[in-house]
Amino acid sequence: QGQLVESGGGVVQPGRSLRLSCATSGFIFRRYAMHWVRQAPGKGLEWVAMISYDGSNKYYVDSVKGRFTISRDNSKNTLYLQMNSLRAEDTAVYYCARGGPYSGSSSYWFDPWGQGTLVTVSS
């Protein structure tokens, strides 16, 4: 089934940067698309970004385009999210989740999920 463990969250000032990591195990990481999904305190889920199995294709929600970068290291079975120019509205628990095989169909689901890492943007 697979396991995902996020790390790198914390408190950061507006305008600063943070990099999240998602270490995976239990499945062939290099064969799957991967996603980041976030959840602001007391709010619903919001998809943030997706990367294809080989890193050649990346997609983002409009609100983070130009500020966030998703990447992966298939040799380390690890997914990353580089977050720059952080804003208060980026405060959320960030989850990594496995998507579909290879480039990931638009109709595919997210499973499994990590436990999440909290990012708080505040001065």
Added chain:
Amino acid sequence: QSVLTQPPSVSGAPGQRVTISCTGSSSSIGAGYDVHWYQQLPGTAPKLLIYGNNNRPSGVPDRFSGSKSGTSASLAITALQAEDEADYYCQSYDSSLSAYVFGSGTKVTVL
């Protein structure tokens, strides 16, 4: 504001049946994209409950079922149990946004 609309809350007594609707549009559910459902227990990460409109992953009780028609989808929970108290989210894809989208979430309360 979420692209997929769900009722904020539903409730039922133990043993009863409840349903949660998920309404999209012609660029999301109505465009043929599959709908998936997730259960989020308090303080935990979301867990896949239904995939591909009406399929249950192994380990999910058959009390949970999904359906899709037109621009909407539904999740039904029969024989409601106390352990079903959680937030439930639908998810699909929206071609006009080029983005994966979630519903606003529904809190299920067992009376």
